[in-house]
Each structure stands twice: as structure tokens, then as C-alpha cells.
Amino acid sequence: RKEVEQDPGPFNVPEGATVAFNCTYSNSASQSFFWYRQDCRKEPKLLMSVYSSGNEDGRFTAQLNRASQYISLLIRDSKLSDSATYLCVATRVRDMRFGAGTRLTVKP
Amino acid sequence: DGGITQSPKYLFRKEGQNVTLSCEQNLNHDAMYWYRQDPGQGLRLIYYSQIVNDFQKGDIAEGYSVSREKKESFPLTVTSAQKNPTAFYLCACSISGGYGVNEQFFGPGTRLTVL
Numbered sequence: 001r002k003e004v005e006q007d008p009g010p011f012n013v014p015e016g017a018t019v020a021f022n023c024t025y026s027n028s029a030s031q032s033f034f035w036y037r038q039d040c041r042k043e044p045k046l047l048m049s050v051y052s053s054g055n056e057d058g059r060f061t062a063q064l065n066r067a068s069q070y071i072s073l074l075i076r077d078s079k080l081s082d083s084a085t086y087l088c089v090a091t092r093v094r095d096m097r098f099g100a101g102t103r104l105t106v107k108p
Numbered sequence: 109d110g111g112i113t114q115s116p117k118y119l120f121r122k123e124g125q126n127v128t129l130s131c132e133q134n135l136n137h138d139a140m141y142w143y144r145q146d147p148g149q150g151l152r153l154i155y156y157s158q159i160v161n162d163f164q165k166g167d168i169a170e171g172y173s174v175s176r177e178k179k180e181s182f183p184l185t186v187t188s189a190q191k192n193p194t195a196f197y198l199c200a201c202s203i204s205g206g207y208g209v210n211e212q213f214f215g216p217g218t219r220l221t222v223l
């Protein structure tokens with residue numbers, strides 16, 4: 001079993017839609033969590049950190065549920081430019097574990 | 109501009125050859141990491157270094173070697189012992205590699221193809 005698991009998708013949504021991704025992690029000792037965005041053939045870029053109390057950055061909202069060991073990302077009012085692969089990340093003592101990513105395509 | 113760079117962007121190698129991928133950062137970050145990414149898969153950790161002159165194996169270190177002689181540099185050598193080296197290689201750095209790992213910043217990657 002992978003340490004961080006995500007639904008690979010693809011999620012195909014129209015512009016303006018709200019879409020949510022979930023991610024589960026198996027290491028209960030994980031302390032920090034992140035969402036990264038990766039465009040095709042590019043490097044991952046940090047989208048946002050995920051805090052226990054939940055956090056929002058514009059159209060993006062991240063939630064953490066430690067009891068159930070899952071992380072979520074909500075994107076509201078989807079834009080064409082949101083099309084990318086979203087990687088869920090959980091940290092271990094000295095490194096990070098990346099999910100395989102969820103692919104999102106936003107269509108006109 | 110502070111950042112992390114990798115070179116070359118594309119690299120072609122014949123079977124049996126060793127190649128070295130460059131990774132340089134001027135963010136003054138202590139920790140550096142090497143990952144490989146294969147199509148449809150997540151990033152897999154090859155090696156990481158928390159401080160100069162120290163590094164540890166990740167999950168898939170066989171067939172790879174690294175050095176960390178300077179804080180800003182963490183080159184990766186793909187040796188002929190690596191059976192399936194064709195992949196996208198990503199270098200990353202973070203402020204520190206201690207417990208409660210900080211976010212990592214990635215270089216643009218090197219796409220290695222073995223012919």
C-alpha cells in the first residue's frame with residue numbers, strides 16, 4: 001500500500017465548477033501536509049500548506065482530518081488555468097511522501 | 109533572483125554510460141533532495157542531504173550516487189548499474205530537513221533518456 005494515496009482521475013469539469021480532491025495518508029506520525037500543482041512536463045510547485053484548522057487561499061481551500069488521516073483540496077469557480085495534476089504530500093521525519101497525483105481538466 | 113536550477117534540461121545517454129545531473133541552489137537552504145518521476149507515478153526519493161558532507165539513501169538509491177561538498181550543490185550520478193534510468197529527475201531543496209519538514213522547492217527537472 002502506498003503511503004499517500006490519491007484518486008488519479010481524470011476529473012473533467014466545466015469552467016466555474018467546484019471540484020474536490022481527497023487524499024489519504026497511512027503514516028500517523030506525519031506532521032506537515034501540502035498540496036502541490038504540477039503542469040505537464042514541468043516541476044511541482046507549492047500550491048498551499050494544509051493546517052489542522054483548515055485554510056483558504058482565494059478559490060482554494062484545504063482541510064486536514066487527522067483522525068481519519070485524509071486531506072482535501074476544494075477548488076471553487078474553476079478556471080481553465082487550473083488544469084494540472086495536483087499532488088498531495090505528507091511529511092515523514094526527514095522527507096516527504098508524494099501521492100501520484102490527481103489530474104484535473106477544466107473545459108470551456 | 110533566488111532559486112534552484114538543474115542542467116541539462118534534456119539528456120540522452122547510451123547504455124553503459126554514467127551521467128551526472130547538476131543541481132544548484134542559491135536559496136541558502138540546508139536540505140536537498142533528488143527524486144525521479146515516471147509516467148503516471150508519484151515522485152520517488154533517490155537520495156537526500158540535510159547538511160553539507162552528509163547524505164542518506166532514499167527508497168530507490170540503487171544505481172545512483174551523490175555528493176554534497178558545497179551547500180549550494182547536490183549533483184546526482186546515474187550509473188550503468190541503474191537498470192531503468194529513463195525518467196524525469198527532479199531536484200528539490202528546503203530550509204531544513206528536520207522533523208516537521210518544511211515545504212520543498214523544485215528545480216525545472218532533467219529528462220533523461222537512455223538510447
